[in-house]
Amino acid sequence: MLGITTKEFCQLAAYIKANYGIHLKDEKRTLVTGRLHNVLRQNNFRDFSEYYEYLLSDKTGNAAATLINKITTNHTFFMREVDHFNYFKEKVLPYFRGRVKDKDLRIWSAGCSSGEEPYTLAMIIDEFFGNEKMWWDAKVLATDISSNVLEEAKKGIYKKEEISTLPARWRLNYFEKIDNEKSVLVDRIRNEVIYRKFNLMDSTFPFKRQFHVIFCRNVMIYFDAPTKSELVNKFYDSLEYGGYLFIGHSESLNRDETNFNYVMPAVYRKE
Template sequence: MFTITNKEFKQLADYIKINYGIHLKEEKRTLVAGRLHNVLIQNNFKNFSEYYKHILSDKTGDATATLINKITTNHTFFMREAEHFVYFKDKVLPYLKNMLKDKDLRVWSAGCSSGEEPYTLAMIIDEFFGKEKMWWDAKVLATDISTKVLEEATKGVYSNEEISTLPCNWRLNYFKKIGNGKSVPVDRIRNEVIYRKFNLMDAVFPFKRKFHVIFCRNVMIYFDAQTKRELVNKFYDSMEYGGYLFIGHSESLNRQETRYRYVMPAVYRKE
């Protein structure tokens, strides 16, 4: 396996931190070298210095896309931290249904990984509104920096074991079997999720209208305190008053530093 020197690791770590906010600690050095090993072999690079120069000089974006696909960890599953979805269904949606006279509900799944979270949100919204859903614009925006997981999410192919944690009526109503023990969301759900590549480190978020709900769970664990603080401020500025921010249970916001009000573990509100 290729050895990565202190200088080479620092170059890559600094590049990833500046451009994507991900803070790679020293203990991740072996992991980084291992995940990038085949990339160096396939491109005939002699060392990580050559690879780093290639990243900087590549104008196509392919090199950085490969780097991010290799470095990021995209572990998720249906109904992860399920109490968030219960709160979204029982508290958030009833409030927004009464508040939004224009019937324009804006939900963002930031760091959507392979699609389990945004599809779950789409199913909850569909079930909640029922026949009234046809009068609502309630699509879910789902974003990630990894082209690999966005491709997986767009295809939406899940094993029957992966969807086994979902309620039985959801599996029957919202999925169709495609053989080989695989299922995909029905078009009614698939069409309610819009997938886009997006970097949360962008200085300005380009959204024309503000969100009512933002899910960004188990993403900020990879950021240092300043990056996390800056991102939360951007979320706040991109959210309507009365909106909700859901983060991962392993994450928390400093109540002295955030303008959000704490609601319950890993749930905050803009007031």
């Protein structure tokens, strides 16, 4: 396996930080070399310096897309941090049901990975509104920086063990068996999630209207403090007053640097 020098690692880490916000500490050197080894070998690069020059010179965007697909860790599962979903169902949806007069409920799953989070939100929304759902526009925007995971998420196909944590009624009502090992979400739920490739480091967010709810869980653990603070402020500006931000339980907000109000562990509100 090709090794990476300190200079090469620092160059690559600085590029990733500047473009994607991900802060790679020195202990990630082995991870970086392991995940990029095949990229260098397949393109006959002699070392990481040559690869870095290629990355900078490529105007197609393909090199950068390959890099981020290799570097990002996309680990998630259904019902992760389940208390968030319970709060969303029991508190957030009843609140907005009575206050969103145009019935346009805007929810964003940022860093959606392979789709478990936005699909869970879509199933909760479907069950909550029931027959009323036909009158609501409550599609979930799901974004990620990795095109690979977005393509997988769009398929809505999951292994038996991956959906085993879901309520039995959901597995019955919202999934169709492909075979003994895999099931696919019904179109009614898959069509409620809109997938888009999106970089949270973009200087401005392109959304025309503010969101009522933003889920961005276990994403900011990869960012340093200034990057995280800047992103949180952009989330604040992207929310309606009364809107909620859900982050990961391993994450927290510095209350001296944000206008968000603390609601419960890893849940904040714009008030």
